Amino acid sequence: MNDQNHQPSGIPIYLNKKEYRALIRILFKHILMFSNLTDQQTSKEFERINSMAERLLKYANDFASEDLVAHDVSTGTNFPSNELYREIITQINAYDEVNFWEELTQRLSERDLVKGRSFEELNESGMENHRQILEDRLVFYTDHFGEHGVENLYIINDPHHSD
Structure with missing residues (x-):
């Protein structure tokens, strides 16, 4: 050296x-x-x-x-080297896969928590109720995506989507 x-x-x-x-x-x-x-x-x-x-x-x-x-x-x-590059890309892809599903379930659960509720309703329902709703939605989405992946995800009013 x-x-x-x-x-x-x-x-x-x-x-x-x-x-x-x-x-x-x-x-x-x-x-x-x-x-x-x-x-x-x-x-x-x-x-x-x-x-x-x-x-x-x-x-x-x-x-x-x-x-x-x-x-x-x-x-x-x-x-x-190509060998090191492939090793690292494999690890990054595995990380991205886990992170994608965690982020998707978290964001959808948070969306569901506030959807159709006014600020006053959310404020009155309390943190314990919020935690329970989030937990229920996280379980729902985790189970659903675990079984179906993105197969059932659609953008409403997507002009390019046909059933």
Whole structure:
């Protein structure tokens, strides 16, 4: 690790092979999950993390982790190997699947809580009643989507939908 091309700045961080591999995976999960966000602050953070990840990938040989890294000779850049990319995408897709259903059931349950009720009715019914309605709706949607998926979801008055 005393390679002249790897002049460290800042404080040294000592990692073993297992920790190095975990750090690379964490960085690339972050990069892949946030690469589509476009606001200025996220873009700056993304650039910093991407730059840091590329610097860390230069040490792959030192940690016997060449399988995690691909190298573009023409540009001199390092990036995750196809194997690592597939591993991370599989994990992100699994996360997205769970998150989608949780978010959908939560939002529909919250919608059902307020639907057809005035502010006064909601205020008078109390928090315990709200919790019970939300819990009942969450159970309903969780069971329904568990059995049917999105098969029964339709947009009312959708001109492109036909039964």
